[in-house]
Amino acid sequence: MYNVLIFCDPGIDDSLSIMYALLNPEIQVVGIVSSYGNVDQQQATQNIAYLLQLANRQDVPIIAGARSPFSGEIAVYYPEIHGEEGLGPIQPPDTVQREVLNFDEIFKIIKKYENNLIVVDVGRSTSLATAFILGGDEQMSKISAFYIMGGAFLVPGNVTPLAEANFHGDAIASNLVLNKAKNVYIFPLNVTNYAIIKPETINVISSATYNEFSPLIKPIFDFYNEAYKKLVPGIEGSPLHDVLPLFALTHPDQVRYVNRKATVSINMDATKGLSEADFRPLVPQEPPEEVDHLANWFNYQAFVQDFIETMTTRVNRLHYKYSSPFV
């Protein structure tokens, strides 16, 4: 069982990754940090609260993350891809009320799960970089590994010709995280662009009410899929960028990596957010702990199969841990 602290900006693929994590028997979600990105931070928080309410998982702490990037730039949101409120056509009810914890809850979680905690960051890097700044290297070294969706190595970006959205959204923070974090697994567009789920697969997943998320999956996917059809003419489905790191965590034998030290361009010019690494065929000179693991292949069939199995989980997994032993 992996103890996972998720940093995210839901967002449709973020929301599907939260559902996937909550439904996956190999993952224990120990907290969710909500940050700006696809939507603003307050909306991201509302969406997380809604998903946790659907799952009856009010025990999972929501932690308030960043509202804007280090550079002082105004955050850019993506309603055309994720919807005005981040869940496509779904509007989370205003009645969802949840306590949102202060940022230092992150350090309590790190202490509680010392050396047995995985951070999965599928949003802008600002909150995770802030944790390094506030917590310092010693506290952050108690995190076992970092699974990060971001970057595009030697392939086109998605928000600029060179840069991917998460690393472009706060390039300073992304570069800081890659500089400081040890045991980093990066999932760039090189692989996540191929983590495509097709409408037929979603129809299978939403053909019955398998769990509390089932009714939500098709409407949010369809919205996202319409956006992707315009972004990538001829695409057969939509890439679930933010699900791939969780699949990789739970299926280490189905993913391959190339080991290189990665950096992110912090120049405030056309290269902003560009992810870089030296891919020349030489033995990396950096000490092993400085080298990042850049995903460059995954087993697509296994990914789709696992996604179907997880999202159609029928067992009352969402509740079983908290049902009273006395009834």
Ligand code: RIB
């Ligand atoms: O570039 C893909 C990333 O940007 C994903 O995390 C997606 O949610 C968007 O924010």
Ligand code: CA
């Ligand atoms: Ca995201």
